[in-house]
Amino acid sequence: MDPRFNGEWRASEIQTVKSLIARHNTNNNHANNMNKKHTDIVDELQAMFPLKEKHQVTNLYVELMVEIIQSGNQHVATSSNLMNGNFGMPMEDPAMGNMEEVLCSSLMEEMGAMRKGEEALQKQPTLRKQHAARFWTEEEHRQFLYGLRAYGRGNWKIISRHYVPSKTPVQISSHAQKYFQRLQNPTKKQRYSINDVGLYEAEPRVQNNASGQERLTFARGAYNPNHYGSGGQPTAMNNLPKVRLPLPHITSQASSSQAATLATGHQQQMEANGSFVAPSVEGDGSHMAWTSDQQGEFLDNQWFMDLRMD
DNA sequence: TGTGATGTCGCAACAGGAGG
């Protein structure tokens, strides 16, 4: 397996993604709109892997496309033929050649944009360093929420070790303090905060139900103090109803078995008992709920393996 | 078994930074 994906993607997952990419390339539905095609693929991938971060899905997609492109060009004599390679995909339709040309071009533009973004950050070393060292990132906050859900409130040392190694238990405790304080004041008008990022915001939204504005809110990254929702209210107010307290009634002494029980699909049962709030459901309720497949994915996740070992 | 040391936690107070 490609070492780039170790610890982040399993071989089976990568194979699944490759199959999906191949299927999309076979279905020439977006030959005239490659951006939409990329978006659709990433959205579909995120729906398949709800526990993966969007950037993880995007990165894997880009990596695999590069891999496909490179493997496709092993059969091409010169690098100048890059744009005409078949990317290792079955290509019976002559039109595919043009489509893939556009696809490859679009992909290269995307990668170029990513590089430019990285360069821009590197040009602001002070700002980046300060933010990375001082403030919690969305990624760290989500990991914190995962750890909170798995181990419950109070087990900051374990959460620090397994989920947020970049933060000390004291820092996590402090962060949790602010997080719970914020949750206790849902009606209070507040500025946007990293604590407004709910655990399940990482999960996919069904396009038919989610407004573009909602999708945009998180597509642009949660830690955006300047971003406000469409209703004239700070984003915080829009998001707060979706922010769920993962284990509000688990005491600081909750055992690993308790955490495991909670994490294995008994959440809905607990919700019925009024002691747990399951993933938020919007619209017709067709999304955000945990399917058996998602639970299986959940149980196979690396951090949950760690949970079992403790 | 009782006691002291140690570790961890929750809570409150404070300071710095940024937005309104």
Place this chain on the structure above:
DNA sequence: CCTCCTGTTGCGACATCACA
């Protein structure tokens, strides 16, 4: 300038462990 967000620090409470 005020308010809010965020991280740090200090303190008390509690649990665990080692030792006499």
